[in-house]
Amino acid sequence: MVTAKAIRKKIGKVEGDLKKRVVSLEKDLTSLVKKLDKKEKEVKKLREKMTSKLVKNVKKKVKKAKKKVARRLSKIL
Secondary structure: OOOHHHHHHHHHHHHHHHHHHHHHHHHHHHHHHHHHHHHHHHHHHHHHHHHHHHHHHHHHHHHHHHHHHHHHHHHHO
16 A cells, blocks of 8 residues: 555655746747747838838839829920
Protein backbone atom coordinates (compact mmCIF):
# COMPACT_ATOMS: atom_id res chain seq x y z
CA MET A 1 0.00 0.00 0.00
CA VAL A 2 1.11 3.52 -0.79
CA THR A 3 1.54 5.78 2.20
CA ALA A 4 0.14 9.30 2.52
CA LYS A 5 3.67 10.68 2.54
CA ALA A 6 4.43 9.10 -0.84
CA ILE A 7 1.19 10.44 -2.29
CA ARG A 8 1.95 13.97 -1.05
CA LYS A 9 5.46 13.69 -2.52
CA LYS A 10 4.11 12.68 -5.95
CA ILE A 11 1.50 15.44 -5.86
CA GLY A 12 4.17 17.98 -4.93
CA LYS A 13 6.36 16.81 -7.80
CA VAL A 14 3.48 17.09 -10.26
CA GLU A 15 2.64 20.58 -8.97
CA GLY A 16 6.26 21.63 -9.42
CA ASP A 17 6.32 20.33 -12.98
CA LEU A 18 3.07 22.13 -13.76
CA LYS A 19 4.42 25.39 -12.32
CA LYS A 20 7.52 25.06 -14.53
CA ARG A 21 5.36 24.45 -17.60
CA VAL A 22 3.13 27.41 -16.80
CA VAL A 23 6.13 29.71 -16.39
CA SER A 24 7.57 28.44 -19.66
CA LEU A 25 4.29 28.99 -21.48
CA GLU A 26 3.97 32.50 -20.05
CA LYS A 27 7.46 33.34 -21.33
CA ASP A 28 6.59 31.96 -24.75
CA LEU A 29 3.37 33.94 -24.79
CA THR A 30 5.06 37.21 -23.90
CA SER A 31 7.67 36.71 -26.62
CA LEU A 32 4.94 35.96 -29.16
CA VAL A 33 3.02 39.07 -28.13
CA LYS A 34 6.16 41.17 -28.60
CA LYS A 35 6.71 39.66 -32.05
CA LEU A 36 3.09 40.29 -32.97
CA ASP A 37 3.33 43.94 -31.91
CA LYS A 38 6.49 44.34 -33.97
CA LYS A 39 4.84 42.82 -37.05
CA GLU A 40 1.75 45.00 -36.59
CA LYS A 41 3.98 48.10 -36.54
CA GLU A 42 5.71 46.92 -39.73
CA VAL A 43 2.37 46.35 -41.44
CA LYS A 44 1.16 49.80 -40.39
CA LYS A 45 4.32 51.44 -41.77
CA LEU A 46 4.02 49.55 -45.05
CA ARG A 47 0.34 50.44 -45.36
CA GLU A 48 1.11 54.12 -44.81
CA LYS A 49 3.94 53.92 -47.31
CA MET A 50 1.71 52.32 -49.95
CA THR A 51 -1.09 54.84 -49.47
CA SER A 52 1.36 57.74 -49.72
CA LYS A 53 2.74 56.28 -52.96
CA LEU A 54 -0.75 55.87 -54.36
CA VAL A 55 -1.63 59.46 -53.44
CA LYS A 56 1.53 60.71 -55.13
CA ASN A 57 0.74 58.72 -58.28
CA VAL A 58 -2.80 60.06 -58.39
CA LYS A 59 -1.54 63.62 -57.93
CA LYS A 60 0.92 63.15 -60.81
CA LYS A 61 -1.81 61.77 -63.06
CA VAL A 62 -4.14 64.64 -62.22
CA LYS A 63 -1.42 67.15 -62.94
CA LYS A 64 -0.68 65.55 -66.31
CA ALA A 65 -4.37 65.40 -67.16
CA LYS A 66 -4.79 69.10 -66.35
CA LYS A 67 -1.88 69.94 -68.64
CA LYS A 68 -3.37 67.89 -71.48
CA VAL A 69 -6.77 69.52 -71.06
CA ALA A 70 -5.19 72.98 -70.99
CA ARG A 71 -3.26 72.23 -74.20
CA ARG A 72 -6.34 70.93 -75.99
CA LEU A 73 -8.39 73.93 -74.89
CA SER A 74 -5.71 76.31 -76.07
CA LYS A 75 -5.70 74.58 -79.48
CA ILE A 76 -9.48 74.82 -79.74
CA LEU A 77 -9.65 78.46 -78.69
